[in-house]
Amino acid sequence: MSPLDSSDHLPRGGALRQSARPRTLGFALSLVILAIYCGFVLLVAYGKPLLGTEIVPGLSWGILLGALVIVVAWLLTLVYVTVSNKNSANR
C-alpha cells in the first residue's frame, strides 16, 4: 500500500513486528515526556508560589520551565528519529 524504501522493507514481514524496535524506544520516550509534562502540570497545580518566583527579573520558574517543556519535547523527538532511523538503516 505505502511504498517502503529498501532499508525499511521486510519481505513477508508481520505488520506490527516490523515496527517492534522503534516501539520499545517509543514506549520509553513516551514515559519520559509523560513524566516531564505531568511534573510540570503538577507544579502548576500544587507549586504555584515556586513557579511565580523570579529567578532573574522577568524570568519566573513558570516561564522558564514552560519554555523548557516545549524545547525538551522537541529534542526527544530528535532522539527518537535519530535512533530509529539509524536502526532501520543498519538493519
Added chain:
Amino acid sequence: MTTLFSPLAATFLAAAPVISAEAQKAGIGKIGPTAITFFLLFIVLSLGITYWAARRTRTTSDFFVAGGGITAWQNGFALAGDFMSAASFLGIAGLVAKSGFDGLMYSTGFLVGWPLVLFLIAESLRAIGKYTFADVVAYRLRQKPVRIAAAFGTVAVVLFYLIAQMVGAGKLIQLLFGQSLSGYFPGHTYEAAIIIVGIIMMIYVLFGGMIATTWVQIIKAGLLLGGASLMAVLVLAKFGFNPLALFTEAAHQYNHPAVAAAGAVAAKPAVNVLGPGPLVSNPLDALSLGLSLMIGTAGLPHILMRFYTVPNPAQARKSAFYATGLIGFFYLLTFILGFGAMALVGQKQIVAVDKAYNMAAPMLAGVLGGEPMLGFIAAVAFATILAVVAGLTLSGASALSHDLWVNVVRGGEAPESEQLRVARYATVFFGVVAVALGLLFEDTNVAYMVGLAFAIAASANFPALLLSIFWRRFTTSGAVASMWVGALSAIGLIVISPAVWVDVLKHKEAIFPLRSPGLVTIPLSFVVAILVSLATPEAESRRQHDEALAELPTADLPLADQV
C-alpha cells in the same frame, strides 16, 4: 472570491466612517479604509495562492495512493499547517494577555501531544497500513458498529473545533467592519458578522472541494509562522530584543499584592502574571486541562493520515520531528505575543473590544504597525481559519456521509452519487450548526474552545485507538462502548461545567466544577474499554492482532539490544 469580496468591500468602504466606535473606545488608533483595504488585499492574495497551490496537487484520495513525492520538510510543514489553527493563535495570545502564565498552559499542552503521537501512534499506524482513525480502530474489529461510533466522535470533535474557528473569524470581521455593520444591524454586529462568516465558509467549502491538500496546508503554516514571527520581532524590537525586559514590563504594569476589603473597596487577590493564576486556581482544573491537551492531539482525526504522504517510515519520522519544531517555535512565539499585547496594548483596551480577549493579537498588530499591519494579520488569521474550517467540515461531512449515512440509514451500501449528495447536505448542516453555536459562545476564548475539542478527542478517540494498536484482547464491544461513553460523558460534563452551564446558560452555579472534563472522562473511557472487552472475548480480533505480530521470524530483529 474576488467577485464575492469586491461588492462587499465597496459597500463597507462607502459606509465606513474613518474610525470604528469600538476601536476608538479601545484607543488602538484608526480602523479605517486602510486596514480594510489591506485586509481584503491579503485575503484575495492568500486565497489566490491557495487556489494556485491546490491546483498543483489533485485530490486527497490522490495523495493516499501516491504515498510519495512529498519530502519530509514539506510534510512537516503540512502537519504543522493542519495543526496550528488561527483560532489557537488568537486564543492563546489573548489568554496570555489576560492572565500571563496561565495562557502558557495551552502553549505547552498543545505541543507535548506531538512526541506522543510520534512515539506511540504514527509508527504503528504506518505498520498496520491504515490511514484514518476509524480504519485503525476497525482494522481487526467488526466494521459497522465501530465506524458508527467513530463517526459520532469525529463529528463531535469537528463541531467544537468549528465553534472556535467561527467565533475567531466572527470577532475579526466585527473588529474590522463593526462600524459599517452597525449601520445595518444596530446592536447586532457580532450576529451579523457570524452569519457573514458562515456564508463565506459554506461558499468556500462547497465550491472549492480541493482544500485539504498538502500544499494548501504548507502555505497556511508559512503564513501563520511568518505573520507571528514578524509580530514577535517587532515586539522584541521595542524591548531591546530581550524577552526578559518584556516580561518585566508586563509584571511591572499588572502585578500587585493582595488587597484586603476596606469599606467600599472590594478585596482583590494578588496578581502575578509570571506565575500560575486564576485560570488554574483549582489544582484539579490544571491537571484536567493538561491531560486533555496532551492526549487530545493523538485523538484528532485529521492529523493521523498525514503520515502516509511521505515515501517511507524514516521520512515520516523526520517530518514529525520538523512539525514538532515548527509548532514548538510557534507556541514559543505566543509567549512573546501574549505578553506583548498585555504590555503594549493593555488589558483594558483588549477587553473593551472582546470580553474573551480573542482580539489581542490583531490589536497588537495595530499598535506595532498601524492599520496596514492590522489588516495583514487579520487577513492571515482569517484565511487560515477558512482553510481549517474547510478541512474540518470536509472530514466531518465525510464521516456523516460515508460512515453514518451508509451504515445506519442504508444498511451498509449506497451509490457514490448519493454519498456525495449527503456530504453536500452535511456541509450545509455543519455551517448552520456552527453559526448557531458560534452565536451561543460569543464570549468564549477560542483557545479554550479548541481545548474542549481536544478533551473530546482524548476521551472518545484516544483510548480506542491506543488499545486497538497495543492490546490483544481488545474487542468490538469494548471499542464501541469506550467511544460512545467517552464522547457522551465529555460532552455532558462540558454542558454542566462552568463554561456552558454558567457562562452560556446563565445558571448560578455549575453542576460539574471543572472547566475541562478530561480528568474524569479519559480514565472512564479506558476503564469502560477494558471492562467491556474482558466481558466479551472476541477470537477474531485476537487472531488478527496475533497475525500482525507473528508472521516474522524473530531472528530478523535483534530486539531492544541497541536501544
